[in-house]
Amino acid sequence: MRVGFCGGGLGGISAAIGLADLGFDVDVFERSPLLRATGAGLNLWPNAGRAIYGLGLRGRYDAISVKLNRYLGFNPDGTPLFEKDTSDWALRYGAPSVGVHRFALSSMLAETFGMDRIKFGYEVVSIENNADKVVCHFSNGESYEGDVIIGADGIYSTVREQLIGAVPFRQNDHHAYRYRAVINLSDVDVDPAAQTTFCSPGGWMAVIPVGNGKAYWFGSVFGVKNLDEFIQFFSSWTRTHIPRTLSITPRDTIVESPLYDVDIPYKWTHGRVTLIGDAAHPMMPDLAQGASQTFIDALALREAFAKTNNADEALHAYESQRRPVAYHVVKCSQKGGFLGKNKVDPVAVRYEREVEASTAASL
Template identity: 30%
Template sequence: MTNLVSKTAIIIGGGLGGLSAAIALQQLGLNVSVYEKAKELKELGAGIVLSANAIKALEKLGVAEQVRNSGSPVKKAEIRTWDGKLLVNVPVHKQAKLYGTYSYLIYRPDLQSILYKNVKKGTVYFGKKLMRIETDATKIKAIFEDGEEVEGDLLIGADGVHSEVRRSIIGSTPSRYSGFTAIRGISNFEDDRFPVELGGGFEAWGPGKRFGFSHLGRGRIFWFSAINIPQGKMINTVDRKKTALEKLKGSFEPIEAVIESTNESDILLHEIFDRSPLKYWSKDRATLLGDAAHPMLPNLGQGGAQSIEDALVLSRSLEKYPDNVQQAFKMYEEIRIPRTSQVVRGSRAMARLMQLENPLAIHSRNLMLRAMPDTVQIKRLKWLVGHEV
């Protein structure tokens, strides 16, 4: 511990991963500074699901109770056909009993705000765009667009899918378009079939498209749609609400009503990408974390969870090797790369299953899902949501 108290950590990126890392490292006594490109904490975002593995990681950061109070437990989760027939009733109560907690859905900016309030005051600097990093045998330096230079013992790139730190460590690596574009929204909507007391909601899987609806807490709901479309075809859409209604026409109620209830300003549209897993994340005194290290598709709901797990494992590794940053990074990679690579691949495989277009393939998939017992459902994902850092 005493060796770590004198250490200075520079974190590039003030998102979920960067803030989680700041909390974890401050718990060890490190002097931490977070540099965020945005001018302020943004009040714009979608819902994020936090499975049992994420909640357990947040418990270790000391913020799980705040997250539970702000979010909504998932006590109902159904998968339906495009015309509303039940395919799967996810055994959420059995999973909660097995893992000791329900999954929670929370508004992403609320989660970011909770993490921000749990780092020491004065830790986060806004409006700081990284230009480059320089390193020598004993120190690493971050140089920002405004001319400021900051020196530390180690640097963590938690600067997202378009990471500048990643480029410094790895060079350019191509992103992979998922084959679908997402339209997402936040609204206030009530439906007797999905009461707010139960939390959770449903997904509907259609040919080449998918829609999900869930309670967010504080009276709000979150919805998303994933629509198979060539890259570049929908990204410049101006009227996102109209586009969503057109693309999801003919779906079972309440899908169109949910979209209708949403203000245009509360709807986001993004093309969805990931990257092939890397063999290493670190170079000299710099390493990567979260989307900067392992951008993944959202199909397993693990993007945020994996960055929080990264933060904890990285802090444990530095605790074990307080005088050898490179050795700590090596331990961090050995623990995290196999797991995150499996999640990246699993998310891709899940996308193929969810976004099927061929009627025969859809029919076969639906037969398989209907026949799957709860025990098999739980066993299939135990490696993922049953994991504890």
């Protein structure tokens, strides 16, 4: 079976690894000229780890990630707000919660699949669904015909738009932007085996270790319109590391991301084309499940094709399993963060209750 992936991010390459392991003829097309790794770091949860292990990547994944043994929360004056021990999660849930550098993860996946097998500079412009074949046309004038096409091209997916047209994006109810960057772990006064968060009702910032001596910081503030306003919000938090951390982070390394999701559970599979990851289920980052759900898509796609040689049956089985679970997580992710207006619990507590307990059987 010949399968083409439009998108060489985390979801596209991990799913390509899974289908290549089944003996399929797999091609990955990426619009960027080089391997892309939008963002800086990731907190990946046990459900992501189980999926990555299921794709045969356990040793490589464990080598580049940092186990998070605790989730710690503090007020702006340094007063403790919560502590959640997660040191036994690997035993309890089959994989730990980890921090990982996004580019290290992307590189590991690309090297596993074969960097020379990824076709860079291929931006999809149109797709033709022709019964049992699909043709994908690229902006460079080339075309590809396969038995199946997987749209793994992110939140602003061209493949999705070809299938169902434009979708209405929904803005975050709690904050418009998230800011993030990677710096040296030794420059930040935080627990090197924990996610450490300082938060107030107006804004928050967290840090996790991501390996190779690096730390990933990320945060949001209600009502800010730019990076200067974000930095200014924390200027009085002098009993925390945050003012200094922001001052030593090179501004050109700070990523600003507007926050959107899609609140409509549209159909993913049309003919021999389906969607995975952010193309299928864009979600807010407040439950930190976007990337985790993408890896689960990748494993579910592999398992569906492992059970049948009929592409239509496999695509139907994949979507039937994943879409209800993914949209449950989309809705949970809309509740916002700790100390926000919806008074939700810390993210590690929410993960156990809203994701692990309610969706594990479907993962």
